[in-house]
Amino acid sequence: MMARMRRDAERVDAKAAVADPAPAVAAVPELPVAATERASGGALSRATVVALQQSAGNAAVARMLQRQPVVAPPALTSSPQEAFDAARKERETFISAGKKGPQTYNPSASNKDNYYGGFDVEYDPAKGELLVMLKGAVLFLAGMSLSPAGRAQAIEPSAQTAAAAAAINKLPKPARAAEVAKWTWSSAGGPDSSDETDLLSGFKSSIEAGWRKKHPFHCTKEHWQDLGAETELRVDVAKVAAAGGKGGDQHMLVNTYKVSKGFIGGAADVSRAGGAGGTAFGNVMNITSEDVVPRKDKLLDRTLHFQPGKGLLTPGSVGTVWRLAKDMPNAAPGSTIEAAGLTVRVQGKDDRQRRDRFDAVLDHLKQGGGMDASRVKFEDGGTGDGGHVTVGTGAAQTVAAHEAGHMFGLDDEYTGAGDYNAGKKTEHTDLAAAAGHTGAMHANSDAIMSGGKEVKPHHYVTFLDALKQVSAMQEWDYGPAQKVNPPSGVGDFPVPGTPGGGKAPDTVLV
Amino acid sequence: MSDAPEPLLLERRVETGDDAYVDRITTDGTVWTGGNVTATLEDGDWNFDRSEPSWTRQATLQSGPLAALRRSIADSGFFSTPAEHHPDTPVIHASREVWTAELDGRRHTSTLHARGTTSAEPLSTLAAALESALAAIDTG
Numbered sequence: 001m002m003a004r005m006r007r008d009a010e011r012v013d014a015k016a017a018v019a020d021p022a023p024a025v026a027a028v029p030e031l032p033v034a035a036t037e038r039a040s041g042g043a044l045s046r047a048t049v050v051a052l053q054q055s056a057g058n059a060a061v062a063r064m065l066q067r068q069p070v071v072a073p074p075a076l077t078s079s080p081q082e083a084f085d086a087a088r089k090e091r092e093t094f095i096s097a098g099k100k101g102p103q104t105y106n107p108s109a110s111n112k113d114n115y116y117g118g119f120d121v122e123y124d125p126a127k128g129e130l131l132v133m134l135k136g137a138v139l140f141l142a143g144m145s146l147s148p149a150g151r152a153q154a155i156e157p158s159a160q161t162a163a164a165a166a167a168i169n170k171l172p173k174p175a176r177a178a179e180v181a182k183w184t185w186s187s188a189g190g191p192d193s194s195d196e197t198d199l200l201s202g203f204k205s206s207i208e209a210g211w212r213k214k215h216p217f218h219c220t221k222e223h224w225q226d227l228g229a230e231t232e233l234r235v236d237v238a239k240v241a242a243a244g245g246k247g248g249d250q251h252m253l254v255n256t257y258k259v260s261k262g263f264i265g266g267a268a269d270v271s272r273a274g275g276a277g278g279t280a281f282g283n284v285m286n287i288t289s290e291d292v293v294p295r296k297d298k299l300l301d302r303t304l305h306f307q308p309g310k311g312l313l314t315p316g317s318v319g320t321v322w323r324l325a326k327d328m329p330n331a332a333p334g335s336t337i338e339a340a341g342l343t344v345r346v347q348g349k350d351d352r353q354r355r356d357r358f359d360a361v362l363d364h365l366k367q368g369g370g371m372d373a374s375r376v377k378f379e380d381g382g383t384g385d386g387g388h389v390t391v392g393t394g395a396a397q398t399v400a401a402h403e404a405g406h407m408f409g410l411d412d413e414y415t416g417a418g419d420y421n422a423g424k425k426t427e428h429t430d431l432a433a434a435a436g437h438t439g440a441m442h443a444n445s446d447a448i449m450s451g452g453k454e455v456k457p458h459h460y461v462t463f464l465d466a467l468k469q470v471s472a473m474q475e476w477d478y479g480p481a482q483k484v485n486p487p488s489g490v491g492d493f494p495v496p497g498t499p500g501g502g503k504a505p506d507t508v509l510v
Numbered sequence: 511m512s513d514a515p516e517p518l519l520l521e522r523r524v525e526t527g528d529d530a531y532v533d534r535i536t537t538d539g540t541v542w543t544g545g546n547v548t549a550t551l552e553d554g555d556w557n558f559d560r561s562e563p564s565w566t567r568q569a570t571l572q573s574g575p576l577a578a579l580r581r582s583i584a585d586s587g588f589f590s591t592p593a594e595h596h597p598d599t600p601v602i603h604a605s606r607e608v609w610t611a612e613l614d615g616r617r618h619t620s621t622l623h624a625r626g627t628t629s630a631e632p633l634s635t636l637a638a639a640l641e642s643a644l645a646a647i648d649t650g
Contacts, residue, residue, distance in 0.1 A: 115600055149645055157605045157626030159531040160558055162524045164549035166531075171551070173650040179551065264558035265547065267526050267626065271601035278599070286604075286626065297560075406602055416527060 080487040087223035095125040095227075102133065105466040106280040107409025113427040116272045117409040118251045118280020121466040128228040128481065130217070130467050134207065134407055136237040136254045136285070137246035140196055143257040143288065144168075144183035152180050156257035156288060160265035182260040185289075190258060195289060199256060200237055202292030203400050208233040210401035210448065211408075214455040217467055218482055221475040228481030231463050235404075252283035252407060259288045264297045266290065268399045270406035283407060291399035299451035300394045304361070304387030306347070311356035317387070318364055324389065325369025327415045327444035329423040335439025337432075337458055340392040340446050341375045347384035354380060357387065369422075392446025397453045405449050409462040413449040415442050431465070432458035436478070515542050515565060518617070520583060522640055523608040524625065529560065533640060535579065537612075539571035541647055568647065575646035582639035583611050589618045591632040597624040609633055 101122035107114045120133040143156035144165055152168035154161040161183075168179045184190035192198075212233040219227040237254065240246055246253045252270075259266060266288040273282035302324060305314045313321065324342075331339040344361050348354035358378045365371040381387060406412075411427035412420065420442050426449075429440040437458035446452030448459060457478055468474050514521075514534065521534040523545075532544040544565040550557045571579070588611055597604075604624035611618060622633050 116602060147641075149648075150650070151641070151645055151648060153641075155626075157524075158526040159524045159529040159545060159547050159605065160526065160549060162531040163545065163547050164556070164558075166533075166543060167549045167551055169644070169648060169650065171650060176650070182556075260556045262556045262558065265526060265529055267603075267605040269601045269604040269624070271597065271599050271604075271624070271627065273599060275599040284627075412603055 084223050084487050087221070091221075091224045091227060098126075099124045100472070101470040102131075103466075103470045104280050105409075105462070105469065107462050108276045108278070110462075110465050111409060111428065111431045112276075113411075113430065114409050115275040115278070116270050116283060117407045117462075118272075118283060119407060119466075120251075121463075121470045123229060123467060123470050125227060125471075128230060130229040130231045130463060130470075132211075132231060132233050132408075132463060132466070134233070134235045134252075134404065135247075135250040136203075136235075136252045137240040137250045138200060138203070138237050138254045138256055139240055139243055139245075140185045140187065140199075141255055141257050142184045142188060143259045144180050146177055146180045150176060152176055156183075156259060156266060157286075158265055158267040160263065161257075161259065164260070164263075179260075183258050185258045192261070195258065196239060199289055199292055200239065203237055203254070203287075204235040206292050206398040206400045207235045207404040210398060210453060211404065211455055215457045215460045215478055216480045217460075217464060217476050218479050219473070219475055220477050221473070223484055224475070225482040226484045229467055229476070231460065248281060251281055252285050255284065255286045257286070257288045259290055261290070262296075263288060263290045264295070266399075268403050270403055285403050285407070287400055287403060291403070294396035294398050294453075296396070299397065300391040300446055302389040302391075304344075304346075304389060306357050306360075306385045306387060308385050309349075311348075311353060311360050313357075313360055313364065313387075321361055321364040321389070322368030324391075324444065325365045325367075325371050327369075327422045328371060328375075328391070329369060329441070329443055330372045330375070332423075332439050332441070336437055337439040337456065339375060339443060340450075340452075341377060342371075343377045343379050343390045343394075345379040345381040345388040345390075347381040347386045349383060351380075354378075361387070361389075391444060392452055393454060395446065395453045397448065397451060401453065402448055405459065408459075410449050410459055413440065413442055413445065413447055414451055415444055428458070428461065432461045435461045435464055437461065513565065514544070515540065515567075518610065518612045520579065520636065520640060521608075521610045522637070523610075524605060525608065526605040527603075530563070533644070534565075535571065535640075535643060539573070539576040541568040541571060541644065542566065543568055569649075571643055571646060575643055579639055579643045580613065582635065582642075583613050586635040586639070587632040588620065588636055589613070589616055591618075591620050591630060593618075593620055595620065595622045595628055595630040595633070597628045601627055607633070609636055611636070 099122055102120045105119055105121050107117040122131045124131065141155065143161055145153050145155055147153050150173040152165040154165040168176050171179065181190055186193050186195050213230050217229040218225055243253055268287045268291055270283060270285045272278040302320050304317045304320065306312065307314055328339065331337060344358055346354045346357045346361070348357050362373055362376055365376060409428065413426055414420070415422045422443055424442045426440050426442060432440045440458050444451055446454045448455050464476060467476050515536050517537045519535045519537045521532060523530055523532045529547045530545040531547050534542040534544060542565050544563065546560050546563045548559045548561050588609070601624040604627065607622040607625045609620050620633060622628055622630060
């Protein structure tokens, strides 16, 4: 848009320069007009008309103007149409040239803070589809083994599996093998017959469903705004017998540890050989067999207890509310990314007590973390002394979909120690801000990169960047494709002397 | 975790986010487990949960295994191993293993980041020594 305005300004300047040296002449029939103006076939300049009026008189000049063909000024009529036609032709050529890509996208190339991830991308302008492709080699690993001495040994590296191994080792030795087998894939003798195919299909479907078609893009190029891009996901994963079996075109090795059914927790992570200097194909993702179904640990829920008959929280619940408030800072002033809200369901003997208890929770949220009251919603929980807090939508996350976010170049947004402290910047904060989504931070929320499943607009920032790269065009932004109207023939206003424009003036006023 | 049993001989703390599972042995040979994660088996079904951090006394090492553990700690090179062991490349959201030992008035802590990806020989030696000690109290 800026470039077009500058070109129009240059055109106006050029016209004025031609008109200035108007010659002084005595009489008509043929009024002398600068040769360049005649040659151009354009309208007489204001300065020329004034000069002629002063020398030949208003009436003569008016008659001459009536004989002049009505030619609309280029800047107001013919140029917009020509520009429109040229842009549309260019757009059609772009579309008819077919799909753009596929091309590999390395998040580190556009984000200096990134050191992981990678995917392929292809844009089909005819379908308006941006296809994001993630390819992986899945290595099935036991989560636990039995030592020659008959003791369970944790292999999956989480605290939960360490605790499970200790629990198995309290069983009589003859009973241990059957329990350890539950941490073994069926291909190695485990009891869950379809576990490997379930994992492969669950991995694919949880990522595709979790990430596809969340936020459309559209082209911002002048007269191209009806060109759109909906993001489609395609995840292709296949089993390999060893880490070395990963193909060169696969973005990640997925080490998948078998855990028993019902397992909660586990270590899930992503890393890339070479870090920021690595390629899009050097990633390693570690997950468990339970990471392709929604989490069961209710990360977005908190249970509250009130003192019987009173409006006050129990001491334990005060701590729960303060910790929650600390992990959910308000959005920084000027941020475009909203902080998650809370729904507080409160029980009590009557409406008044429920409201009092809600106010008590609100007070603790303010004291514990300065939470803005507008983020907190009351819900009537009926009679009793309990309560419940839900962060955002409360919908459970599927870990594989979260880890896929790292493959798409996004950092964690949940809270923890050090760099994960609530309110601190993430490794995609600056990249998202450059795309207009400011204020991404570590915070407890329902977002996919925090504790929930919601893919927010700023989580599409690398897809937008990939679209720009694969289309070789920078003019893309968030939002659906827009309607493009051709410019009207002679502008928006009736032109005197044209059909429907009324009678042409007899004189030119100066 | 507060109120950790003392005096300490050896501790391994496995941490995943805010979750922790801890094996701890005091100088008198008492074996403790602690942390805030629970894994229980009931009629063949697993139940995983979180709880308030606490310590549970498991058993006491006999003098022989206790002496063997002290020798292994002394010979492991643990007291000269770096306080931090990082993976070659950063691993986003990995578990870690925090080892602490105290012997002859020296106390040292070393953290293995990205557990399962990273390794350090003195810590692997300690892990084998801890497993031998736990096997010595295995009554199964």
